[in-house]
Amino acid sequence: MDLIHYLLLGFSVVLEPLNLFYCFTGVLIGTLVGVLPGLGPVAAMSLLLPATFHTTPVASIIMLAGIYYGAMYGGSTTSILVNIPGEAASVMTCLDGYQMARQGRAGPALGISAFGSFIAGTIGIIGMMLISPPLVNFALKFGPPEYFSLMVLGLMILTFLTSASMVRALMMAAFGLIVGTIGLDNISGLARFTYNIPELLDGVGLVPVVMGLFGISEVLLNIERKTKREVFTTKVKGLLPTLEDWARSGWAILRGTVIGFFLGILPGGGAVIASFVSYAIEKRVAKHPEDFGKGAIEGVAAPEAANNSAAQGAFIPLLTLGIPSNVVMALLLGALIIHGVTPGPLLLSQHPQLFWGVVASMYIGNAMLLALNLPLIGMWVQLLKVPYVILFPIIILFCLIGSYSINNSTTDVAIMLIFGVIGYLMKKLSLEAAPMVLAFVLGPMMETALRQALIKSRGSFSIFFTRPISATCLIIALALMVMPLLPWFRRRPGLALEQKETT
Amino acid sequence: MKKTFLINDILWMTLALFVCIGGLKLGFGTFHQPHAGFMPFLSGLLLGLLALVDLIYGLLNQWKTEKSDKEIWSEIGWGKIIITLAVLFIYTALFSVLGFIIGTILLLLFLFRVMEPRPWWVVLTASLITTGLFYVGFKIGLDSQLPRGILGF
Numbered sequence: 001m002d003l004i005h006y007l008l009l010g011f012s013v014v015l016e017p018l019n020l021f022y023c024f025t026g027v028l029i030g031t032l033v034g035v036l037p038g039l040g041p042v043a044a045m046s047l048l049l050p051a052t053f054h055t056t057p058v059a060s061i062i063m064l065a066g067i068y069y070g071a072m073y074g075g076s077t078t079s080i081l082v083n084i085p086g087e088a089a090s091v092m093t094c095l096d097g098y099q100m101a102r103q104g105r106a107g108p109a110l111g112i113s114a115f116g117s118f119i120a121g122t123i124g125i126i127g128m129m130l131i132s133p134p135l136v137n138f139a140l141k142f143g144p145p146e147y148f149s150l151m152v153l154g155l156m157i158l159t160f161l162t163s164a165s166m167v168r169a170l171m172m173a174a175f176g177l178i179v180g181t182i183g184l185d186n187i188s189g190l191a192r193f194t195y196n197i198p199e200l201l202d203g204v205g206l207v208p209v210v211m212g213l214f215g216i217s218e219v220l221l222n223i224e225r226k227t228k229r230e231v232f233t234t235k236v237k238g239l240l241p242t243l244e245d246w247a248r249s250g251w252a253i254l255r256g257t258v259i260g261f262f263l264g265i266l267p268g269g270g271a272v273i274a275s276f277v278s279y280a281i282e283k284r285v286a287k288h289p290e291d292f293g294k295g296a297i298e299g300v301a302a303p304e305a306a307n308n309s310a311a312q313g314a315f316i317p318l319l320t321l322g323i324p325s326n327v328v329m330a331l332l333l334g335a336l337i338i339h340g341v342t343p344g345p346l347l348l349s350q351h352p353q354l355f356w357g358v359v360a361s362m363y364i365g366n367a368m369l370l371a372l373n374l375p376l377i378g379m380w381v382q383l384l385k386v387p388y389v390i391l392f393p394i395i396i397l398f399c400l401i402g403s404y405s406i407n408n409s410t411t412d413v414a415i416m417l418i419f420g421v422i423g424y425l426m427k428k429l430s431l432e433a434a435p436m437v438l439a440f441v442l443g444p445m446m447e448t449a450l451r452q453a454l455i456k457s458r459g460s461f462s463i464f465f466t467r468p469i470s471a472t473c474l475i476i477a478l479a480l481m482v483m484p485l486l487p488w489f490r491r492r493p494g495l496a497l498e499q500k501e502t503t
Numbered sequence: 504m505k506k507t508f509l510i511n512d513i514l515w516m517t518l519a520l521f522v523c524i525g526g527l528k529l530g531f532g533t534f535h536q537p538h539a540g541f542m543p544f545l546s547g548l549l550l551g552l553l554a555l556v557d558l559i560y561g562l563l564n565q566w567k568t569e570k571s572d573k574e575i576w577s578e579i580g581w582g583k584i585i586i587t588l589a590v591l592f593i594y595t596a597l598f599s600v601l602g603f604i605i606g607t608i609l610l611l612l613f614l615f616r617v618m619e620p621r622p623w624w625v626v627l628t629a630s631l632i633t634t635g636l637f638y639v640g641f642k643i644g645l646d647s648q649l650p651r652g653i654l655g656f
Contacts, residue, residue, distance in 0.1 A: 051645040167557045171515060174550035178522050181546065185529075185539035192529055192539055193522075223587060223617075224579045389621075390629070393614035396591070397607065397637060404598070405647040413595045421588065428575050429511055447542040459535030 003129060006352060010360030013353050019059050023361045026063035027368050030070015034090070035078055035380045036391065041071035043215040043395075045331045046207040047402035049338075057339035058354050062361040064335055068328050069121060069311040069362065072271060073369045076113040076304050077380050080106055089271035089307040092279040096292060096299030103295050107238035112249050112297055113304040114373045115241070120257040120305035121366040124312030127261050129359055132348065135320045139345040142321070144456065145463050148449035149473035151442045154325060156477040157266055158273075159435045166484045169435045172426070176436040179204055180443025187451060199411035206334055208403040208416035209440060210327060213433045215399040216420025219392050221427060239374055241297070249301035252282050260306030264313025270326035271307040271314070272434070278306035312362060318343055319355055323442070327434065330441035505566040507575055512558035519551030583617055590614075602652015603642070607634045 013019060033044040045064050052060035075090030080097035093113065100109040142150075159169035182193045183203030194200040241249065259281060260274035282302040283292045292299050315332075317325045322344030324330040336343050341351055348355050373380075403416040423433055457463035465471045526544030531537075561569075594610045601609070611630035615621065641647040 050647060054646065165557070167553055167560070171550060171553040171557065174546055174553060175515075175518075177546035178518075178543065178550065181543045188539045190529060190539040192543060193525060220584055220587070223583050389615070389619055393611055394633065396614060397611070397633070400591075400594070401637065401641055401647065401649070405641070405649070408648045408650075410595050410598050413598065414592070417588065417591055417595065424584075429507065430569075443542075443546075451537045451541065454534055454537055459533060461534075 003133075006356045007129065007360060009352060010356030010358075011363075013058060013357030014062065014361040014364055018055070019062055019357065019361065020364070022055065022059040022063040023066050023365050024368055026066020027070035027073075027365045027372065029063075030067040030072075031074035031369065031372050031380070032383075033067065034071035034074020034076075035383055036395075040214055041068050042210050042327050042331065043399065043402070044071070045328065046211050047398050049207065049331065049335055050402075050405040052335060053338065057336065057341050057351075058357045060335055060339060061332065061354065061358050062365075064332055065315070065358055065361065066365045068332075069308060069365065070369055072121075072304075072307045072311050073114065073117050073373050074380070075307075076117070076300070077110065077373070077377070078384060080109045080113065080300070081381060082384055089275050089310075090303075091272075092275045092303035093300055095279070096294070096296050099293065099295035100297065100300065105238075105295065108241045108245050108297065109300050110377055111239040111374065112241045112245060112301050114239075114370060116249065116253045116256070116301045116305040117308040117373075118366055118370045119253055120260060120309040121312060121362070121369075123257045124261050124264070124309035125359060125362045125366070127309075128312050128316055128362075131265070132316055132320050132355070135316065136345045136348050139321045141469065142345075143467075144449040144452040145467050145470040146473070147321075147323070148446055148453055149464055149470040149477070150321070150323060151446045151449070153473040153477045154266070154323065155435065155439055155442065156480045158270075158326075158438055159432075160480045160483070165430075166481070168430075169432050172432055172436040173439040176439025176441075177443040177446070179209070179436075180440045181447070186444060186448050197411065199407070199409050203444070204415055204440075205403070205406055205412050206330060206437075206441060207406050208412045209419050210331070210437060211399045211403050212416040212419025212421075213423035213426070213437065215395060216417060217423030217427055217433075219395055220420065220424040222388060222392060239377065245297050248297050252298040252302040253305040255281065255285075256302035256305030257309040260309035261313040263306070264310030264325070265316050266325065270328075271310040274306040274310035275303035278302045315358070319347055319358075320345060322347075323445075324438075327437045327441070330438070333441070505561075505569055505572055507572050508561050508566050508569055509558070512554045512561065515554035516551050516558070519547045519554060522547030523551065587614070587617060598652075599650045600652060602654050603649035604634060604638060604654055605652060607637065 029044055045067050076093045079085045079090040079093035080101050083094050083098040085091045085094055097109045155173050159166055159173055182200055184201055185192055256278040259278045263274040282298050283289050314325050314329050317323045318329045324333045400413055403412045426433055453463050464474055523544050526540035526547055529540030531540050531544050590613050594606055598606050608630050611633055612626055615626045615629050642649050
């Protein structure tokens with residue numbers, strides 16, 4: 001009964017005109033950035049973060065969350081019609097979605113992608129509602145050792161799943177930890193690596209780092225590549241999938257939903273990894289795996305369902321433990337803190353209207369997205385025809401203003417450009433940016449937890465292994481580190497994807 | 504020998520060494536009482552060790568699975584990339600002095616021309632319209648504190 005009571009509270013919050021407006025704005029912008037290659041949800045959320053300062057915390061989080069799951073919907077359109085993923089979580093959709101478009105089946109591909117996303121998103125929200133409250137009680141048992149070990153586990157999962165070379169992914173995580181130490185030391189107040197630059201005393205900002213690594217670097221790559229985008233189909237017909245399509249996609253959607261949801265919950269997981277893993281599993285269980293890559297509708301349905309349910313699941317560790325499981329959640333963490341809300345076990349009891357308001361907004365947002373992505377598909381197709389020569393200066397301008405307006409500081413803009421160059425070089429060398437950013441965000445929290453735990457244990461590391469939750473996390477992390485050394489484990493989904501991309 | 508990956512690992516090791524020294528200067532403390540340099544030192548040490556492992560692994564198998572130097576660096580329009588970056592850094596340096604409107608019009612004039620040359624009147628019109636839209640959206644709509652510069656608004 002409590003659940004229904006709280007859900008009704010959530011709907012009463014989200015149905016306020018202001019919140020409804022922000023929900024619509026969020027999913028609209030999300031679809032837009034999902035459709036446009038080069039400007040993902042992270043960059044868009046960073047850009048609009050300052051714009052939310054003037055509104056309520058609930059409206060602000062509703063809008064930012066809408067951008068995130070809205071981008072998951074929009075990303076598939078570009079993947080299917082142009083063979084370029086609108087954002088990273090739609091990479092797998094390209095493989096079969098574009099082939100379906102080439103065979104004149106762009107409509108069913110877009111249709112199953114939107115319906116699959118809707119089904120997965122809705123199931124994801126229900127899962128979030130059911131899992132979050134009990135998890136909060138569990139999270140109250142967490143002390144510094146548990147928090148530290150959980151964050152180590154999160155980083156290990158991310159490095160394990162995202163890159164072919166775990167050593168290099170861990171190198172990037174270590175680099176992220178280093179960048180995270182810049183600024184005043186949380187405990188002693190000593191300035192670290194600031195070189196008398198006052199703007200660095202608060203540390204390097206997340207928004208300039210993210211915009212540089214994901215926005216500017218992408219623009220630099222596009223300047224270099226001279227790629228010509230070709231929209232495959234101008235008239236999209238028959239958006240409703242046939243009965244046969246549904247028969248082939250039904251289980252794929254359900255499997256994708258479950259895989260995506262649980263990978264979304266895991267710290268270090270997220271929509272990108274979920275779509276990779278669900279595609280790999282779908283191919284493995286398929287009766288005709290040889291059809292994958294040639295226009296199999298399951299190859300569209302499963303990753304699209306997975307990335308949407310993962311987007312919902314990813315909210316759980318942030319809202320219950322206060323730990324962001326990916327870069328997007330790190331941005332939401334920043335937004336919550338700016339609005340004076342501390343995410344964690346007490347959020348549900350102290351700010352129920354925020355938690356349940358956001359949950360309810362997802363139901364409404366998903367319904368809005370279905371309407372935006374199916375009847376209005378023609379509008380998004382037209383948008384794809386905007387030449388990159390026009391898009392790229394606009395993307396750059398968004399990044400410049402976005403990073404400047406956080407603190408009104410040109411130092412932040414310079415930092416963004418520097419990280420743009422670093423991101424570009426990292427992409428050239430196949431070094432992953434995701435572990436770097438997550439480590440950068442978690443670094444200060446990890447450091448505080450580590451130092452507090454060591455002070456508490458009088459310098460003994462046994463504190464991490466004598467407490468059950470902490471020990472379990474570290475053992476799993478250790479197992480993940482050792483696994484790539486085992487020959488049979490080298491065929492993991494992340495590696496498979498990377499090999500596919502390089503060929 | 505794939506020099507790119509060799510240089511890459513050496514650069515990471517150099518950075519790691521630099522951070523470790525920085526960490527020690529800040530003060531490592533003890534495990535019982537960790538000081539400000541504790542985390543930087545450990546992070547630097549971790550980065551250095553991982554880069555060393557990557558280097559040794561690469562030297563042993565000659566980076567067989569990696570792209571060649573030519574594949575990574577050839578056919579890149581370096582001119583465009585370097586000029587774009589230079590212009591962006593100049594824009595950043597002059598942003599407060601010139602202000603949003605003048606600075607952005609000049610930046611867009613360059614960016615709209617850099618990808619493929621178009622007639623100046625097209626570029627100028629596009630720059631003016633885009634700057635105007637951004638000004639209305641951010642300065643008026645979202646109340647962003649964009650620099651006024653020499654125009655005073």
